[in-house]
Amino acid sequence: MSNPKARPPVLASSHDVELAGLAQGGDRAAYGELVRRHGAAIRGLLLRLGADPTLADDVAQEGFLTAFEQIGDFRGESAFLAWIKRIVARLYIKRLRRETRGGLLDLTARPDGETSAIAQDVLGGADLDQALRGLTRSERLCVGLCYGAGFSHAEVADALNAPLSAVKSEVKRGLDKLRSGLAWGGV
Amino acid sequence: MADPEFEGRLGRLFAEAPPLGDSEAFARRVSSRLDRAWTLRRLLIGGLGVAGGLIGVGQVAASGVVGRAAILSTQSVKIFSIAMANHLPAHLFFDYMPVGSDFLWAAGAFLVVGLVLVVMRAIGEL
Numbered sequence: 001m002s003n004p005k006a007r008p009p010v011l012a013s014s015h016d017v018e019l020a021g022l023a024q025g026g027d028r029a030a031y032g033e034l035v036r037r038h039g040a041a042i043r044g045l046l047l048r049l050g051a052d053p054t055l056a057d058d059v060a061q062e063g064f065l066t067a068f069e070q071i072g073d074f075r076g077e078s079a080f081l082a083w084i085k086r087i088v089a090r091l092y093i094k095r096l097r098r099e100t101r102g103g104l105l106d107l108t109a110r111p112d113g114e115t116s117a118i119a120q121d122v123l124g125g126a127d128l129d130q131a132l133r134g135l136t137r138s139e140r141l142c143v144g145l146c147y148g149a150g151f152s153h154a155e156v157a158d159a160l161n162a163p164l165s166a167v168k169s170e171v172k173r174g175l176d177k178l179r180s181g182l183a184w185g186g187v
Numbered sequence: 188m189a190d191p192e193f194e195g196r197l198g199r200l201f202a203e204a205p206p207l208g209d210s211e212a213f214a215r216r217v218s219s220r221l222d223r224a225w226t227l228r229r230l231l232i233g234g235l236g237v238a239g240g241l242i243g244v245g246q247v248a249a250s251g252v253v254g255r256a257a258i259l260s261t262q263s264v265k266i267f268s269i270a271m272a273n274h275l276p277a278h279l280f281f282d283y284m285p286v287g288s289d290f291l292w293a294a295g296a297f298l299v300v301g302l303v304l305v306v307m308r309a310i311g312e313l
Binding site: 028031032035036038039040041043044045047048057060061064065068127128129143144147148175178179182 | 190193194196197198200201202203204205206207210211213214216217218220221222224225
């Protein structure tokens with residue numbers, strides 16, 4: 001029986017696909033190494049999608065547990081990180097739906113462009129995270145799902161149960177803001 | 188208008204993990220939740236196994252099959268012994284064994300117990 005607390009050097013130097021293969025055989029220590037490697041990326045994605053740090057931590061944990069349950073479906077055709085990002089993004093959307101009492105996300109609502117200041121503190125002042133502050137919640141979500149989680153516009157529309165045209169508009173507006181926020185061309 | 192260069196840069200920026208300082212603590216929290224779920228599952232499987240076993244034992248006891256098996260076993264031993272005595276010269280069989288027929292029965296019983304232990308271990312590993 002493997003001890004998840006132990007971290008043999010061989011695990012630390014193993015490729016993600018090898019670790020996933022071990023995890024498919026029930027090796028929780030190997031899976032723990034994957035969590036250690038990609039935990040920050042997953043929580044970072046959730047923070048960039050607009051989650052506050054507590055929610056990001058919770059959804060990220062749930063995502064890793066769900067991914068372990070579904071690890072048999074991972075065939076190494078894509079990177080492990082890309083695979084789990086999609087799982088986590090869907091969990092986050094499900095959580096947002098629950099918060100809105102099962103209703104659809106209102107992509108046309110444009111609250112005030114606020115993003116979580118706490119999340120921003122956690123993320124620090126990196127260019128991207130700074131620029132994301134200028135986006136509305138829905139713009140941030142759509143852009144994050146497309147460029148952070150690898151969703152297509154159609155997949156975002158499907159996941160959010162929103163019209164494809166609305167998603168494309170949100171992404172376009174978000175990209176325009178990011179382009180100026182990231183000082184593209186000037187940096 | 189699509190701007191592949193900008194979108195490519197954006198994709199790379201999103202791919203960079205932010206420097207969060209508590210990666211080890213986060214991994215421990217996930218491992219802890221994983222262990223809890225694992226333990227719960229094993230307890231559930233074990234509990235269902237025990238319940239199923241008890242029901243099975245109850246059914247077997249109620250059907251009186253043990254008594255019938257004992258009678259059949261006794262009869263089988265007699266038939267087997269007679270058959271052996273009639274068809275095989277004594278020196279071809281038990282004379283070459285270090286012990287008598289009791290040993291064979293005991294070995295058979297140990298084999299069954301061993302198989303049960305192997306099956307239990309295999310279930311435990313699942």
